[in-house]
Amino acid sequence: MxxxxxxxxxxMMQDKAEYAKKGIAKGRSIIAMEYVDGILLTADNxxxxxxxxxxxxxxxxxxxxxxxSEFENLRKAGIRHADLKGFMYSREDVTGRSLANGxxxxxxxxxxxxxxxxxxxxxxxxxxxxxxxNEIYRISFDGSxxxxxxxxxxxxxxxxxxxxxxxxxxxxxPPLDVALKLCVTALEQTANQKLSPExxxxxxxxxxxxxxxxxxxxxxxxxxxxxx
Amino acid sequence: xKLPYLPDHDGSSFFDFVxxxxxxxxxxxxGMAAVPDQAxxxxxxxxxxxxxxxxxxxxxxxxxxxxxxxxxxxxxADRRIEKVFKIDDWSAMAxxxxxxxxxxxxxxxxxxxxxxxxLEGVPLSCEGKANKLGQMVKANLPMVFQGLVVMPLxxxxxxxxxxxxxxxxxxxxxxxxESDYHAIGSGGKDARNTMREHFKRxxxxxxxxxxxxxxxxxxxxxxxxxxxxxxxxxxxPTAKVVTAQGIADVSDDTLRAVxxxxxxxxxSRET
Numbered sequence: 001m002x003x004x005x006x007x008x009x010x011x012m013m014q015d016k017a018e019y020a021k022k023g024i025a026k027g028r029s030i031i032a033m034e035y036v037d038g039i040l041l042t043a044d045n046x047x048x049x050x051x052x053x054x055x056x057x058x059x060x061x062x063x064x065x066x067x068x069s070e071f072e073n074l075r076k077a078g079i080r081h082a083d084l085k086g087f088m089y090s091r092e093d094v095t096g097r098s099l100a101n102g103x104x105x106x107x108x109x110x111x112x113x114x115x116x117x118x119x120x121x122x123x124x125x126x127x128x129x130x131x132x133x134n135e136i137y138r139i140s141f142d143g144s145x146x147x148x149x150x151x152x153x154x155x156x157x158x159x160x161x162x163x164x165x166x167x168x169x170x171x172x173x174p175p176l177d178v179a180l181k182l183c184v185t186a187l188e189q190t191a192n193q194k195l196s197p198e199x200x201x202x203x204x205x206x207x208x209x210x211x212x213x214x215x216x217x218x219x220x221x222x223x224x225x226x227x228x
Numbered sequence: 229x230k231l232p233y234l235p236d237h238d239g240s241s242f243f244d245f246v247x248x249x250x251x252x253x254x255x256x257x258x259g260m261a262a263v264p265d266q267a268x269x270x271x272x273x274x275x276x277x278x279x280x281x282x283x284x285x286x287x288x289x290x291x292x293x294x295x296x297x298x299x300x301x302x303x304x305a306d307r308r309i310e311k312v313f314k315i316d317d318w319s320a321m322a323x324x325x326x327x328x329x330x331x332x333x334x335x336x337x338x339x340x341x342x343x344x345x346x347l348e349g350v351p352l353s354c355e356g357k358a359n360k361l362g363q364m365v366k367a368n369l370p371m372v373f374q375g376l377v378v379m380p381l382x383x384x385x386x387x388x389x390x391x392x393x394x395x396x397x398x399x400x401x402x403x404x405x406e407s408d409y410h411a412i413g414s415g416g417k418d419a420r421n422t423m424r425e426h427f428k429r430x431x432x433x434x435x436x437x438x439x440x441x442x443x444x445x446x447x448x449x450x451x452x453x454x455x456x457x458x459x460x461x462x463x464x465p466t467a468k469v470v471t472a473q474g475i476a477d478v479s480d481d482t483l484r485a486v487x488x489x490x491x492x493x494x495x496s497r498e499t
Binding site: 056084 | 229231232233234235236237242245246250253335336339342343346347349
């Protein structure tokens, strides 16, 4: 009987992490940024129908970078989690924190137990209402979860985008147009190319809206905001 | 790929999801204890019911309205119950039957449509929504034999066709489209009679609301299960309109004013 090769656990985890990171870095970046009325989500996404950013619940949104099939699966599971909770208890009992925890547990378990880790990095954002602060959670392929302030970047050259945004960071939450310009400039500089409004996927969680706060910003509106 | 710690399910239907994974939350009777034989001997359990709810088309869309009374046998269980529910931005449903399961179905249907829209990225078509509701009524069939009837009346604005639509159902989930108007519940027949006499195509919104409230008034006049305007407590029927602009509540002031007109006209004839 052939003996399996011994691989140390450290080595195995390192290999998995490297594999996942490589997959995530291949894609393009997504930025979540707080603005005066809520949270802006900006994704460099040439497809008009395969979304990277989407609605989860009243004031919760999701963004996924990496392998589409994998984060799409996570997105759907998140919607089920939220809708079930809202149906079982009440709409106000659905929280971004509980969802982010579920994702973190899931990703962590898959990372340590499965052969292939998920090649995804995701954001769970919640627009605060009634003087509650916004919440931005960044969750990595290994289940590690980080509570971000002001902005968060996932996918592609996320560290470069983060550095750029940090340099231009504002003391107060900016209005929508300023925030959008900031995000697009940061994405353009790291991608080294001009991004057209058609190649952007923009959505907001706007706390001034009644009921469901998620809204996609149309290409026409994006063009209007970005026009000099 | 199975994700630990998160709900695992295929498909975009919330109703299927809860029926499969949380049957205690779904309408179906499994999970609910069967009615004991002794209870059967006493007869059907008294549950709040009896109603008149109606819908009628007008020039811009559909108006849907309902009275406010819930009864339990010969007692009034609730004077202010709401029987007309907003389901999404383009549709509403009114209910007749056992109040508890009715409200549960409305809530489940609301979640179902929102769930589908979020998972698929596009809302269901008007026809698709009406069919889905039929399946939910069908799933409730075992409960009907225990005396818990849920009978919806569904209206939606079909954005593709550019018109309002009315759907009625039977207890087996059969779905039938009405071309002009319909009313269900214990006073449904009285309301339908009134609408038959006064309905015209292409009514204005004001006339449509007036006819809806007149029909409810006549139903309350002849049916003990239907509540009329309560002038002492200031309780009036509720109504919503569904048009190309989406769904909107008919304001309390409008309802009160129209009810008062209807009653004044009746008073002048009776004295």
